[in-house]
Amino acid sequence: MILASKGLNKIQICKDLQQFLLDCYQINCKKNTTQIVSLSLEIDYVDPLVVLDKIAKPQEINFYWENPSQNEAIIAIDSVTKLEVSGKDRFNQAEKFVQDCLHNLVTFHSHSKSFSRPHFFCIFSFFDRNNQADYPFPAATVFLPRWQVAVKNKRCTLVMNTLINCSVNIQRILRDLKSKLEIIQSLEDYAPNFDNLTENFSKKKIANPDKFKNSVLSALATIQEQQLVKVVLADTLDVKSNQPFNLSKSLHNLRRLHPNCYVFSISNGQGQNFIGASPERLISINQQELVTDALAGSAPRGKTSIEDAANATNLVNNTKEKHEHKLVIDFITQRLSQLGLFPQVLAPRLRQLSNIQHLWTPIRAVVPANVHPLKIVAQLHPTPAVAGAARDVACAEIRRYESFERGLYAAPLGWVDAEGNCEFIVGIRSALIDGDRARLYAGAGIVAGSDPDKEFAEVQLKLQALLKALV
Numbered sequence: 001m002i003l004a005s006k007g008l009n010k011i012q013i014c015k016d017l018q019q020f021l022l023d024c025y026q027i028n029c030k031k032n033t034t035q036i037v038s039l040s041l042e043i044d045y046v047d048p049l050v051v052l053d054k055i056a057k058p059q060e061i062n063f064y065w066e067n068p069s070q071n072e073a074i075i076a077i078d079s080v081t082k083l084e085v086s087g088k089d090r091f092n093q094a095e096k097f098v099q100d101c102l103h104n105l106v107t108f109h110s111h112s113k114s115f116s117r118p119h120f121f122c123i124f125s126f127f128d129r130n131n132q133a134d135y136p137f138p139a140a141t142v143f144l145p146r147w148q149v150a151v152k153n154k155r156c157t158l159v160m161n162t163l164i165n166c167s168v169n170i171q172r173i174l175r176d177l178k179s180k181l182e183i184i185q186s187l188e189d190y191a192p193n194f195d196n197l198t199e200n201f202s203k204k205k206i207a208n209p210d211k212f213k214n215s216v217l218s219a220l221a222t223i224q225e226q227q228l229v230k231v232v233l234a235d236t237l238d239v240k241s242n243q244p245f246n247l248s249k250s251l252h253n254l255r256r257l258h259p260n261c262y263v264f265s266i267s268n269g270q271g272q273n274f275i276g277a278s279p280e281r282l283i284s285i286n287q288q289e290l291v292t293d294a295l296a297g298s299a300p301r302g303k304t305s306i307e308d309a310a311n312a313t314n315l316v317n318n319t320k321e322k323h324e325h326k327l328v329i330d331f332i333t334q335r336l337s338q339l340g341l342f343p344q345v346l347a348p349r350l351r352q353l354s355n356i357q358h359l360w361t362p363i364r365a366v367v368p369a370n371v372h373p374l375k376i377v378a379q380l381h382p383t384p385a386v387a388g389a390a391r392d393v394a395c396a397e398i399r400r401y402e403s404f405e406r407g408l409y410a411a412p413l414g415w416v417d418a419e420g421n422c423e424f425i426v427g428i429r430s431a432l433i434d435g436d437r438a439r440l441y442a443g444a445g446i447v448a449g450s451d452p453d454k455e456f457a458e459v460q461l462k463l464q465a466l467l468k469a470l471v
């Protein structure tokens, strides 16, 4: 066990940990094998965004995820093992990869909290193949990070994952761990100024409103022909800045502006980042308790409390919005039942965000031990909240109308652990950032009765929320 004592700045590596690593080393030397070894330690509180800002290197893959209102955050930096695949079988392959790694993984932990355990980070794209050949993220990436820092209610853990075989130097591993601990613990009292604006910062928008509205009109005609009942059409907003976007500041703005959303950032280690603030959880499983969100149907927040309440009342009573929403509930309950689960639909409610409000129905279920979280992800993605109904027809229409690659937009992004716990969000209200360029994505559900101008306004509202945060 490692003890890092704050004031003294003294790090003591306990004999247990050294002995554990030596035992692993000897076993693997004897058998001529390689094992994944995971070391988990409780550390003093540190802000994972500060860790991202100070420690992540541009050439390393990373994943940052934060739910400010739940006091939860996790960051994964660099990988010890990684899978990149595409195609229809990607979720199965991802599950197999995780299971294979787990069979070959041993852990050492200084305490037993589940968030202190190693997590596998999963990044899927919306479609099982990207049409755009140079899209910067594969259709599926799963990685076990070299470093993981997780925070829950101000308690913090560091996980180091490493490979052990006959050719590694245990002393070097210990030195790496010690030095990373020293750096991370030095950030404890570090108060970065994420708030100050970069000097002379300016950004220019390149938009094309007519194309989206025409697509909505055309989709409405297809709906009238009864080929489908709903399609979610997205639009992009390309932005060029006079200097590279500052990721940490943008993420800090997102978590400040959208405290009840999931704020995330994924770097491919080649200079491109996908970031966003999504209100939508695909699934979370905590000790076999699954929660998923049916989230669809929107109205702007009002400028006054009276206007806000009126917008909310109109939303909950609007037949078109309720229809759009119900399609999502029906799909989720049906798909979970097909897996042998017994979904329980909770009372509908409003999900009120800083600029927009949604119809929201949480759905619960108990997950049998033999159903892997990635099976559920495969079963649910994409829901009618981001694709439409019927799903396959809607997906074909999306490909037809949207001239851009969705990539990670509206896709499942999250993590799973060895106990079957997981958290996957839907990557909406997001942006792909490449230096001084950003492409922002947002969409809206189109059903019979949709008005192209209103749908366009809704998408703009969603895009503006993100645009505001980008610096």
Ligand SMILES: C=C(O[C@H]1C=CC=C(C(=O)O)[C@@H]1O)C(=O)O
Pocket: 232, 234, 280, 295, 296, 297, 298, 358, 384, 385, 386, 410, 428, 429, 441, 442, 443, 444, 445, 462
């Ligand atoms: C597809 C998006 O939002 C979905 C989630 C909530 C409400 C939605 C709607 O009312 O259209 C969408 O279904 C997006 O923001 O890009």
